[in-house]
Amino acid sequence: MADIAMTGPRGPKPKKRFSRTNIFLYGTLIMISMYYLLPLYVMIVTSLKGMPEIRLGNVFGPPLEITYEPWVKAWSEACTGVNCDGLSRGFWNSVNILIPSVVLSIAIASVNGYALSNWKFKGSEVFFTILILGAFIPYQTMIYPIVIMLREIGLMGDLGGLVLVHSVFGMPILTLLFRNYFTSVPEELFKAARVDGAGFWRIYFQIMLPMALPIFVVAVILQVTGIWNDFLFGVIYTKPATYPMTVQLNNIVNSVQGVKEYNVNMAATLLTGLVPLVIYFLSGKLFVRGIAAGAVKG
Amino acid sequence: MSVVEDRSLQGAAGAKRPIRLFRNPMAKIASIPMILTAMVVFVGGTLWTVVHSFSGSKLLPRLNWVGFDQYERLWETPRWLISISNLALYGICSLILTLTIGFVLAALLDRKIRGEGVFRTIFLYPFALSFVVTGIAWQWILNPDFGLQNLVREWGWESFVFNPLNDPDTVMFGLLIAGIWQGSGLIMCIMLAGLRGIDEDIWKAARVDGIGTVKTYIRIVIPMMRPVFITSLVLIASGIIKLYDLVVAQTNGGPGISSEVPAKYVIEYMFRAQNLGQGFAASTMMLVSVVIILIPWAYLEFGKGMRIMHFLGMIALVLLTLAGFVAVVVAWSFSLSLLLPLVGFLICAGALTAYLRFVKGHIQHG
Numbered sequence: 001m002a003d004i005a006m007t008g009p010r011g012p013k014p015k016k017r018f019s020r021t022n023i024f025l026y027g028t029l030i031m032i033s034m035y036y037l038l039p040l041y042v043m044i045v046t047s048l049k050g051m052p053e054i055r056l057g058n059v060f061g062p063p064l065e066i067t068y069e070p071w072v073k074a075w076s077e078a079c080t081g082v083n084c085d086g087l088s089r090g091f092w093n094s095v096n097i098l099i100p101s102v103v104l105s106i107a108i109a110s111v112n113g114y115a116l117s118n119w120k121f122k123g124s125e126v127f128f129t130i131l132i133l134g135a136f137i138p139y140q141t142m143i144y145p146i147v148i149m150l151r152e153i154g155l156m157g158d159l160g161g162l163v164l165v166h167s168v169f170g171m172p173i174l175t176l177l178f179r180n181y182f183t184s185v186p187e188e189l190f191k192a193a194r195v196d197g198a199g200f201w202r203i204y205f206q207i208m209l210p211m212a213l214p215i216f217v218v219a220v221i222l223q224v225t226g227i228w229n230d231f232l233f234g235v236i237y238t239k240p241a242t243y244p245m246t247v248q249l250n251n252i253v254n255s256v257q258g259v260k261e262y263n264v265n266m267a268a269t270l271l272t273g274l275v276p277l278v279i280y281f282l283s284g285k286l287f288v289r290g291i292a293a294g295a296v297k298g
Numbered sequence: 299m300s301v302v303e304d305r306s307l308q309g310a311a312g313a314k315r316p317i318r319l320f321r322n323p324m325a326k327i328a329s330i331p332m333i334l335t336a337m338v339v340f341v342g343g344t345l346w347t348v349v350h351s352f353s354g355s356k357l358l359p360r361l362n363w364v365g366f367d368q369y370e371r372l373w374e375t376p377r378w379l380i381s382i383s384n385l386a387l388y389g390i391c392s393l394i395l396t397l398t399i400g401f402v403l404a405a406l407l408d409r410k411i412r413g414e415g416v417f418r419t420i421f422l423y424p425f426a427l428s429f430v431v432t433g434i435a436w437q438w439i440l441n442p443d444f445g446l447q448n449l450v451r452e453w454g455w456e457s458f459v460f461n462p463l464n465d466p467d468t469v470m471f472g473l474l475i476a477g478i479w480q481g482s483g484l485i486m487c488i489m490l491a492g493l494r495g496i497d498e499d500i501w502k503a504a505r506v507d508g509i510g511t512v513k514t515y516i517r518i519v520i521p522m523m524r525p526v527f528i529t530s531l532v533l534i535a536s537g538i539i540k541l542y543d544l545v546v547a548q549t550n551g552g553p554g555i556s557s558e559v560p561a562k563y564v565i566e567y568m569f570r571a572q573n574l575g576q577g578f579a580a581s582t583m584m585l586v587s588v589v590i591i592l593i594p595w596a597y598l599e600f601g602k603g604m605r606i607m608h609f610l611g612m613i614a615l616v617l618l619t620l621a622g623f624v625a626v627v628v629a630w631s632f633s634l635s636l637l638l639p640l641v642g643f644l645i646c647a648g649a650l651t652a653y654l655r656f657v658k659g660h661i662q663h664g
Contacts, residue, residue, distance in 0.1 A: 025406060025409055025411060026411070028406060029406055029407075029411070029417055032403065032421070033417060033420045033421070035479070036420050036421055036423070036424060036479065036483075037420060038439070039424075039432075039435040039436060039439060039479065040423075040435075042435070042438065042439055043435050043438070046438065054444065055444075058444070058448060058449045058452055059438070059439065059441075059444050059445055059446075059448075059449065060449060108331045108332070111328045111329075112328075112329060112331070112332045114328075115325045115328050115329050115332075116329075119322055119324075119325030121321070121322060121325055121326055121329075124329065127329070127332060127333050127336045127337070128332075128336075130336040130337070130340060130341060131332060131335065131336045131340065133340075133592075134335075134336060134339075134340030134341075136536050136588055136592055137340060137344055137585060137588065138539055138540065138561070138581065138584040138585060138588055139540065139561075140560075140561055140564040140565070140577075140580075140581040140584055141343070141344050141347045141348075141581045141582065141584065141585045142339060142340065142343035142344060142347070143564075143565075143568070143581075144346075144347060144350075144359070144568055144574065144577070144578070145339070145342065145343035145346045145347060146339065146343060148359070149338075149339075167331075168335050168339050171331075171332065171335050175332065199324060200322070200324035200325055200328065201324065225426055228428070229427070229428030229429070229430075229431075230428075231428065231429065231430050231542075231543040231546070231547075232542055232543060232565075236565070236569065246428050246430045246431075246543075247430075249430055249431070249434070250430050250434070250546065250547050253434050253437075253547075254434075254547065254550060262438060262441075262444070265434065265438070266435075266438065269431050269434045269435060272428070272430070272431055273426075273427045273428070273431040276426040276427060276428070277423065277426055277427065279426070280422075280423055280426035281419070281423075284419075287422075287426070288418075288422070288487055
């Protein structure tokens with residue numbers, strides 16, 4: 001390669017910066033970006049305006065007078081039914097659901113993936129196939145039997161029940177993720193550990209777990225956004241006192257009684273979207289990797 | 299396969315052959331949650347629902363057989379028919395638009411531009427947000443008194459009307475704008491990964507042959523990206539059938555029942571109308587539609603050369619076409635807007651023909 005480079009100029013002819021194609025290209029991209037950015041912008045702008053200003057002006061205008069009151073109100077005063085302690089309740093409910101669900105689902109799925117790639121037993125592939133196919137079954141067909149099962153074990157309406165549900169429905173995609181990762185680990189490593197007398201759990205904790213840290217991060221990102229954004233399971237398997245944030249947000253915004261306070265609604269919406277957005281902007285490429293891993297094979 | 303595996307392990311463990319079931323007991327114990335999930339929740343739960351859809355359950359599930367009564371009633375309920383035609387309209391539009399937008403965005407980003415990361419971040423961030431947040435944000439932007447419509451009117455176009463969320467005929471398009479906003483970034487990402495996987499030499503060869511960029515995309519790149527397109531298709535399709543939160547947050551099925559969808563119908567009948575049997579029948583219909591869509595895909599992905607899959611795939615296609623016909627007739631008889639399902643059906647039929655030809659080519663090649 002180096003000696004060819006010496007013989008003369010190579011590579012494409014340097015392009016003009018403002019060629020017609022470039023203007024078209026960037027123009028289109030910027031136009032489309034506007035469509036994607038518009039809702040976020042409108043939400044932020046609206047949440048910083050007072051109600052009188054919203055009634056007068058247009059949604060796209062920047063706030064003339066910035067007020068943080070809607071945010072405070074959304075967090076601690078907004079009403080759902082008779083409760084008027086704002087979204088904070090939903091936020092803490094969501095946190096209480098999120099942490100055990102993420103830990104439990106990833107713990108189960110990583111062990112599954114490990115067993116499926118290194119400790120195949122008769123029928124393991126069958127169960128795995130059923131698990132993956134199960135990811136395509138509409139949730140609606142399984143919702144009611146799960147209600148019955150949760151009632152039987154006394155967890156219906158409880159946060160624990162919702163944690164179980166999240167672990168169950170997170171299992172297909174996470175198991176796939178971990179199985180694919182552990183399959184790519186050289187088998188010699190596993191065999192060497194076997195020869196040295198390490199058992200199932202020891203190999204898992206001392207060899208596989210430390211190696212799989214990046215994939216654990218991907219799984220955490222996948223689960224945190226997925227569980228935080230869940231609405232369906234939250235609305236069915238919890239009761240009003242334990243509603244997660246998304247359900248409470250919907251109840252605040254779409255309640256029929258009272259005057260609509262659009263600025264408070266938008267502040268509440270942004271608050272709910274904040275957790276996944278922060279994760280998205282912090283994790284960058286890992287987020288993409290997570291959804292790609294989930295998507296390409298799922 | 300497992301036999302070979304076991305033998306190699308056994309060689310290390312010792313000569314005595316233990317009972318098969320108790321070999322590697324830890325692996326099996328650790329897999330219990332997975333086995334329970336797969337067999338009890340997924341298989342058991344689904345079968346339970348299907349079985350109970352033939353019962354007259356009302357408030358509580360009971361097994362008093364009523365045959366196909368629930369299904370007959372289901373297909374006579376206008377609300378269900380509206381749900382189905384809404385989902386068909388939303389599904390077809392969403393499929394076409396998401397694939398197109400996703401591919402175009404990916405192709406634009408693949409033109410070696412500056413700031414690719416910035417653009418990609420912008421296109422993908424809505425995917426991190428929940429459907430509830432998406433629905434509420436767009437509900438606000440599409441608000442007739444304060445949102446887009448008001449803005450254009452303030453600019454001086456007094457008679458401008460853009461109020462999809464309060465118009466029964468166009469409400470699904472209001473949902474569509476939000477749905478595409480949320481989901482197209484994901485497809486763009488997948489498409490971009492697919493484009494990056496295409497050999498640079500292909501582009502060089504095309505340039506040498508004097509083929510234009512657009513033509514290269516259409517004639518060479520897209521056919522090469524067939525697996526990526528199929529993956530995207532399955533992904534979008536399985537997302538469409540789950541459409542629920544967005545509707546609840548953005549329109550709550552309104553105005554009236556004009557933006558109802560099947561998933562919402564199921565939940566309403568199970569948990570509000572206390573008519574479990576209807577809910578079970580409706581969810582079974584959802585399951586059937588998923589199976590019909592999945593079989594051809596499963597055939598292409600896993601069942602190459604399997605006669606039975608080919609057979610099932612063909613049956614599924616015939617059923618799908620029939621379902622399209624039924625949808626048109628139903629829409630006709632309920633005098634819902636006739637044009638939309640008809641256009642939808644034509645697109646559907648076109649897609650089917652193409653798909654059929656493709657499957658046929660697939661069989662001849664492999």
